[in-house]
Amino acid sequence: MRSMAILTDVTRCIGCEECVLACKRTNGTGADEPRRWQQTAEDLSESRWTTLVPAPGGRAVRLHCRHCLEPACASACPVGALHRTPEGAVAYDADICMGCRYCMIACPFQMTRYEWSSATPRVRKCILCYEKVSSGELDQPACTAACPTKATVFGTRDELLAEARRRIADAPDRYLNHVWGEHEVGGTSVLYVSDVDLATAGWPAALRPGSYPALTRPALHAVPWTFAGVGAAAFGLNWVIGRRRRLAGGEGPAGPPEGEGDGK
Numbered sequence: 001m002r003s004m005a006i007l008t009d010v011t012r013c014i015g016c017e018e019c020v021l022a023c024k025r026t027n028g029t030g031a032d033e034p035r036r037w038q039q040t041a042e043d044l045s046e047s048r049w050t051t052l053v054p055a056p057g058g059r060a061v062r063l064h065c066r067h068c069l070e071p072a073c074a075s076a077c078p079v080g081a082l083h084r085t086p087e088g089a090v091a092y093d094a095d096i097c098m099g100c101r102y103c104m105i106a107c108p109f110q111m112t113r114y115e116w117s118s119a120t121p122r123v124r125k126c127i128l129c130y131e132k133v134s135s136g137e138l139d140q141p142a143c144t145a146a147c148p149t150k151a152t153v154f155g156t157r158d159e160l161l162a163e164a165r166r167r168i169a170d171a172p173d174r175y176l177n178h179v180w181g182e183h184e185v186g187g188t189s190v191l192y193v194s195d196v197d198l199a200t201a202g203w204p205a206a207l208r209p210g211s212y213p214a215l216t217r218p219a220l221h222a223v224p225w226t227f228a229g230v231g232a233a234a235f236g237l238n239w240v241i242g243r244r245r246r247l248a249g250g251e252g253p254a255g256p257p258e259g260e261g262d263g264k
Contacts, residue, residue, distance in 0.1 A: 004067075007193070009150075009167065012151035013062065026138075030047050044064075046113045049064055050063065055200055056200055063201075069088075070186045073090065074103075077097075157189055161182060164191055180194070
């Protein structure tokens with residue numbers, strides 16, 4: 001199976017939300033029930049895995065999981081419920097999820113949501129229709145198939161990066177000279193080209209170019225050695241303190257039994 005990626009061209013989006021409806025139908029997410037902390041019913045939620053947000057100039061920008069090449073959510077998951085597949089989609093296994101929500105804290109884009117009202121809650125997010133595409137039920141994600149203007153298209157990441165650069169080169173007056181997702185957080189499988197800055201519509205302005213898991217990897221590798229060192233230090237300190245207490249109590253240091261070692 002080929003790698004999975006999406007390119008969204010903000011200049012072609014007409015805001016019709018056909019992608020949103022197709023996602024909801026295909027994944028059976030149900031009606032939107034916004035929580036009190038949401039701004040509107042159109043925010044990302046457990047039932048809305050993709051949505052449109054307004055951008056300057058009357059543009060609409062589609063939001064959904066960016067499917068990072070080195071996903072921070074998967075790195076933070078202690079049981080591997082979130083994992084990057086060989087095809088590039090960041091998928092989710094509800095059977096082993098323990099509901100810690102570390103993934104929600106780790107995601108630099110804040111794309112994951114949680115089933116707060118469920119007795120057996122799951123993490124919910126776009127999975128690029130991974131299971132349906134990999135099984136052959138769909139030939140591409142429901143959202144890209146539904147887009148009437150081809151504002152969001154499916155392909156391999158290399159193909160779509162080349163297409164994004166071609167569009168910018170062919171129409172430099174139409175696009176900003178930037179492919180969102182090419183380098184941010186180590187690269188993502190969801191790419192954007194636009195004529196407006198996406199920092200105003202869901203792309204954090206201060207994202208680092210390198211992967212986020214790479215930041216914590218050296219510290220995590222040091223944990224076993226640090227744990228062993230701290231344990232050894234604690235054992236040594238306990239022995240020293242115990243010896244001093246014995247000496248202070250008149251026990252004296254351990255020596256040969258009475259009558260031995262005096263030549264008698």
